[in-house]
Each structure stands twice: as C-alpha cells, then as structure tokens.
Amino acid sequence: xxxxxxxxxxxxxxxxxxxxxxxxxxxxxxxxxxxxxxxxxxxxxxxxxxxxxxxxxxxxxxxxxxxxxxxxxxxxxxxxxxxxxxxxxxxxxxxxxxxxxxxxxxxxxxxxxxxxxxxxxxxxxxxxxxxxxxxxxxxxxxxxxxxxxxxxxxxxxxxxxxxxxxxxxxxxxxxxxxxxxxxxxxxxxxxxxxxxxxxxxxxxxxxxxxxxxxxxxxxxxxxxxxxxxxxxxxxxxxxxxxxxxxxxxxxxxxxxxxxxxxxxxxxxxxxxxxxxxxxxxxxxxx
Amino acid sequence: xxxxxxxxxxxxxxxxxxxxxxxxxxxxxxxxxxxxxxxxxxxxxxxxxxxxxxxxxxxxxxxxxxxxxxxxxxxxxxxxxxxxxxxxxxxxxxxxxxxxxxxxxxxxxxxxxxxxxxxxxxxxxxxxxxxxxxxxxxxxxxxxxxxxxxxxxxxxxxxxxxxxxxxxxxxxxxxxxxxxxxxxxxxxxxxxxxxxxxxxxxxxxxxxxxxxxxxxxxxxxxxxxxxxxxxxxxxxxxxxxxxxxxxxxxxx
Numbered sequence: 001x002x003x004x005x006x007x008x009x010x011x012x013x014x015x016x017x018x019x020x021x022x023x024x025x026x027x028x029x030x031x032x033x034x035x036x037x038x039x040x041x042x043x044x045x046x047x048x049x050x051x052x053x054x055x056x057x058x059x060x061x062x063x064x065x066x067x068x069x070x071x072x073x074x075x076x077x078x079x080x081x082x083x084x085x086x087x088x089x090x091x092x093x094x095x096x097x098x099x100x101x102x103x104x105x106x107x108x109x110x111x112x113x114x115x116x117x118x119x120x121x122x123x124x125x126x127x128x129x130x131x132x133x134x135x136x137x138x139x140x141x142x143x144x145x146x147x148x149x150x151x152x153x154x155x156x157x158x159x160x161x162x163x164x165x166x167x168x169x170x171x172x173x174x175x176x177x178x179x180x181x182x183x184x185x186x187x188x189x190x191x192x193x194x195x196x197x198x199x200x201x202x203x204x205x206x207x208x209x210x211x212x213x214x215x216x217x218x219x220x221x222x223x224x225x226x227x228x229x230x231x232x233x234x235x236x237x238x239x240x241x242x243x244x245x246x247x248x249x250x251x252x253x254x255x256x257x258x259x260x261x262x263x264x265x266x267x268x269x270x271x272x273x274x275x276x277x278x279x280x281x282x283x284x285x286x
Numbered sequence: 287x288x289x290x291x292x293x294x295x296x297x298x299x300x301x302x303x304x305x306x307x308x309x310x311x312x313x314x315x316x317x318x319x320x321x322x323x324x325x326x327x328x329x330x331x332x333x334x335x336x337x338x339x340x341x342x343x344x345x346x347x348x349x350x351x352x353x354x355x356x357x358x359x360x361x362x363x364x365x366x367x368x369x370x371x372x373x374x375x376x377x378x379x380x381x382x383x384x385x386x387x388x389x390x391x392x393x394x395x396x397x398x399x400x401x402x403x404x405x406x407x408x409x410x411x412x413x414x415x416x417x418x419x420x421x422x423x424x425x426x427x428x429x430x431x432x433x434x435x436x437x438x439x440x441x442x443x444x445x446x447x448x449x450x451x452x453x454x455x456x457x458x459x460x461x462x463x464x465x466x467x468x469x470x471x472x473x474x475x476x477x478x479x480x481x482x483x484x485x486x487x488x489x490x491x492x493x494x495x496x497x498x499x500x501x502x503x504x505x506x507x508x509x510x511x512x513x514x515x516x517x518x519x520x521x522x523x524x525x526x527x528x529x530x531x532x533x534x535x536x537x538x
Binding site: 167173176181182284 | 359365378385394446
C-alpha cells in the first residue's frame with residue numbers, strides 16, 4: 001500500500017520534470033514544425049551551467065534561473081543559423097539536431113568531465129517530509145511537483161488566456177495566414193524558441209538535482225520526453241501535461257511492478273495508443 | 287488622375303515549378319472594386335497571393351500607393367494596409383471568434399495606427415465589426431472551427447477589417463455559400479466600397495462579380511483576355527463562352 005503511494009509520488013514528480021522538457025519541445029513543433037532532437041542537450045547544458053552557478057553563488061534558485069537563461073542564446077543561434085536552413089524537411093532536422101546534440105554532449109564532457117554530478121540543493125529541500133500514515137518522502141520531490149504545477153499553470157495561462165498565446169495558437173493552426181494578417185511570425189518563432197530553450201535549461205538544473213548529470217543523460221531524458229509528446233500529441237500543451245503524467249506514472253509503476261519489463265511498460269501502451277490515435281491523445285487531424 | 291492605390295505591372299509568378307501568371311497588369315483606384323474572373327487553375331488565387339506577398343512574383347512590379355512591394359514580407363504588406371480574405375476562409379479553427387477578430391490588433395501585429403486617419407469612415411474596431419456582423423456577436427466565444435460556412439466567411443471578412451485596411455483582397459468569398467448568403471456578401475462589399483475601401487475580388491460567381499465591380503478582368507492561362515466595365519463583359523459573348531463557360535445568351 002505504502003509502496004503504491006510512494007510510486008505515485010515518484011511518478012508525478014518525474015512527470016513534472018518531463019513536462020518542463022516536453023512542453024518546449026511540443027510548442028516548437030506545433031508552431032515552427034521543427035523537430036529539435038538537441039532538446040536533451042539543452043537540458044544537459046542548462047543543468048551543468050546551473051550546477052556551476054549554484055556552486056559559485058550557493059543559490060539553487062539562481063542556478064535554475066541561470067541554467068535556463070544560458071540556454072536561450074545557444075538555442076537561438078542553433079535555430080537561426082542551422083535549423084532554419086532545413087526548411088520543413090523533418091528528416092534533415094532530425095539528423096542535424098542529433099548531430100548538434102552529439103557536439104554539445106562532447107563539449108559538455110570536455111568542460112564538466114565524465115563523472116556523474118549532482119546539483120546541490122538548498123538545505124530546506126534536502127530533508128524528507130512525513131506524510132500521514134507514516135510515509136516518508138524527500139522534500140525535494142514535493143518541491144519539484146509544486147514547481148511543475150506552477151510552470152504548467154503559468155504556461156497554460158500564457159497559452160490560453162493572453163494575446164501572445166492566441167497568436168501562437170493561431171500559428172499552430174495556420175502559419176501563413178498569421179503572417180498575412182500582419183504578424184511578424186519570425187519574431188514569434190524567436191519568442192517561442194527562447195521559451196523552449198529556457199524550459200529545457202531549467203529542467204536540466206532541477207532534474208540534475210535528483211537524477212544527476214552525466215554524459216548520456218541527455219539521451220535518456222530525451223527518449224522520455226519524446227514518448228510524452230507522442231502520447232499527448234505533437235504541438236499540444238495540454239497533451240504534454242497529460243502525456244507527462246502518463247509516462248511518469250507508467251515508468252514509476254513499471255519499475256516497481258515489472259522491473260524487467262520497465263521499458264515495455266512505457267513503449268507498449270504507446271504503441272497501442274498510436275494504433276488507435278496516431279496523432280496522440282490531444283493531436284489534431286493534419 | 288492621382289496615383290492608383292494598387293498598381294500591378296507585368297508580373298510573372300510561379301507556383302512551385304509551374305509558370306502561373308504570365309505577364310499580368312492592373313491598376314486599382316481607392317474605393318473601387320476590381321473583379322478577376324476565370325476558371326479554376328487560371329491564376330486567380332495566385333494573383334491574390336502575389337499581391338499579399340505569399341507567393342511573390344519572379345518578375346514585374348507591384349506598387350501600393352507609392353511603395354514597391356518587392357521583397358516585402360506578407361506581414362509588412364498587411365501592415366501597410368492590405369488585408370486578405372483568403373480562399374477557403376482559413377479562419378483559425380482553434381481560436382474563439384473573439385480571438386480571431388483581435389489577432390490583427392495584437393502587439394505582434396503592430397498595425398500602424400492612424401494610417402487611415404484621414405478617412406474617418408473607414409475606421410474599424412471590435413465593436414464596429416460586430417455591428418456589421420451581428421451573427422458573430424452571438425457566437426463570440428465559440429471556436430472558429432465550430433462556425434457554419436457563412437459565419438466563417440463573415441469572420442474572415444471581419445478579421446480582415448480589424449486591421450483597418452485600405453485594400454482588401456477577397457478570394458472567392460461566395461464559395462460554398464447559399465444564395466441568400468451570397469447576397470449578404472454582395473451587400474457587404476458595397477458597404478465597404480461606400481466606406482472607402484478598395485477591393486480586389488477574385489470570383490467564379492459571375493453575377494456577383496458583375497454586380498459589384500467597377501472594373502472586370504478575365505484571366506485565362508495566366509493572362510488577362512478581357513478588361514473593361516462589367517457592362518462590356520456582359521456583351522462580350524465570345525469571352526464569356528470561351529473563358530468562363532457561360533453562353534452569352536444567358537446573360538442578356
């Protein structure tokens with residue numbers, strides 16, 4: 001019983017992390033039709049930079065913010081000078097951005113080395129909380145859930161309730177007409193891509209505080225983020241929320257109940273879903 | 287005569303690899319309606335797309351007032367005062383009616399306010415558009431995709447007006463509408479002209495085009511084969527028969 005609840009918290013907190021990464025990925029795809037496989041590398045880079053900032057300043061909050069901000073110019077340059085050249089060719093985008101991710105991974109290896117590094121968390125988040133019923137669980141994971149809910153809610157409000165959000169949604173519907181009614185869509189692309197980079201970089205710092213950072217971590221997390229996006233439907237923010245929860249919980253319970261099949265527990269349902277809803281839960285007809 | 291609002295001079299436009307507009311020229315004065323008629327695939331929509339900057343011509347010149355549109359992005363052309371009511375309406379299906387209407391006024395659009403300040407009759411805003419299209423007011427919070435074809439067409443026109451354009455490009459606004467709604471579109475176009483808007487209209491509905499246009503062009507295989515007053519076209523039996531598939535006798 002207790003273990004079941006623990007796994008639920010595990011799953012939801014992992015979901016919060018996955019959402020941070022997947023939301024940027026899915027918005028980039030929805031608006032710009034860009035499949036950016038370097039998103040995992042943004043996560044890792046943001047994480048390492050946040051780690052360095054936290055070590056030097058002693059502030060985890062600064063590390064999270066700095067890790068996110070530092071990835072924005074990196075993402076901008078990659079977008080502007082490399083990805084844009086691929087036009088709408090998804091295969092070229094995937095090959096290019098996988099290549100970029102390898103390069104970034106090697107650069108990170110050179111700077112931060114091959115050891116597994118943990119972003120230091122502030123003292124208040126280090127302990128554990130005792131829940132009614134005697135369940136003891138790390139405080140950090142609860143903070144992560146709260147953070148994920150906060151970011152998710154902020155993104156949702158921005159996306160659904162503001163005019164900038166309406167422009168982004170309109171761009172997902174019909175980019176050409178957005179520009180034909182007087183909106184500089186390139187400027188919008190820069191905004192959304194900056195947001196996606198920021199979220200990925202932040203995710204790296206908060207993820208690095210419990211999953212640690214190491215060469216290859218970018219690919220492990222990217223696979224999960226991709227499954228989230230496929231579950232939820234490419235281009236859908238709500239889909240990324242639901243998808244993150246599903247993947248987080250499937251992963252947690254899969255590892256607990258069927259440890260030897262944990263990948264199958266994740267990919268099996270995904271394959272079944274795709275049979276019936278090829279565009280994911282919130283995906284729309286093209 | 288003053289500088290025309292729009293001057294299209296010998297443009298050649300390709301759509302992908304196919305050579306669609308093969309030297310097309312026209313001028314449109316402020317507050318006038320020019321109608322482009324022609325069968326499908328003759329280049330009508332491409333002409334609209336050329337002016338809007340969505341499919342820029344490879345050769346020739348398009349001038350709006352005294353500004354060359356060469357190399358201008360679609361958003362810059364829209365901000366200069368040219369709005370489009372695209373073929374198939376293309377309203378934003380997942381946005382509410384309100385959001386659809388407000389989009390052209392968002393900060394990202396920066397439609398140059400006061401551009402048409404000299405024409406008080408032209409000024410449109412949210413309330414003014416809803417007054418013109420009361421059926422949209424009733425469905426203001428519905429999603430664009432849930433509207434009927436007629437409502438979507440009104441929304442597409444309303445959305446174009448929200449940018450306070452001086453020139454409106456309309457691509458087959460009567461397509462798929464019932465005769466009653468076609469009459470409504472006709473009345474709207476007349477009111478827009480009375481308020482000082484110029485309209486470049488692409489139509490397959492001959493009667494509608496002839497009833498509103500000041501000048502009519504017939505396009506065939508990427509070139510104009512007729513240009514003149516609507517009354518002139520009604521008498522040009524050979525053009526009607528050969529390029530529009532209408533027997534001249536029917537028009538009389």
